[in-house]
Amino acid sequence: GDSVTQMEGPVTLSEEAFLTINCTYTATGYPSLFWYVQYPGEGLQLLLKATKADDKGSNKGFEATYRKETTSFHLEKGSVQVSDSAVYFCALNNDYKLSFGAGTTVTVRA
């Protein structure tokens, strides 16, 4: 079945540092790929998405590119802020079913 593997956390960074969270997937067909973010005490919010190979999703300074050849969708941000502290989930949507990675907790220190 479909599966998503993402980088283990937790990750602790200083403000303005570069953030990368690796995500790889296994799926049949042509899934869409997503990054969701969960702030403390809240539900999941869509951060960005890509629906086909080579698409780049971007939002709030975060970017991820759908790489079909390496089955990856790594999340990057060039300069993180304290407000980026959250849990980040990589996910794929294949025929309505969302499959999630385990989540990566990111803490940004001032």
Add this chain to the structure above:
Amino acid sequence: EAQVTQNPRYLITVTGKKLTVTCSQNMNHEYMSWYRQDPGLGLRQIYYSMNVEVTDKGDVPEGYKVSRKEKRNFPLILESPSPNQTSLYFCASSPRTGGVATSSRTEAFFGQGTRLTVV
């Protein structure tokens, strides 16, 4: 405001006492689903519904029931809760935008979550 609403947000119950977690969406979405979130396991799908009166099992359906009598509501029922069902639960909805290939491009909208503790 477009949203998915779950109730209650927090619940502590005892083993064996039936409970229902409600989920309602106001976006006229066809597809709804339930997930549980556990540390180190991400979110796992419990049940999903493609439309009214159409439901199916997800990855971890044991010990849960659902119903979809109306388009907007998708309650999760635990007939006899056990401690291993202590978890954070999320309801989600998404629209159907055409055939299967295009539908998979839409994102899901999540509720705020229900933290359930079974003692």
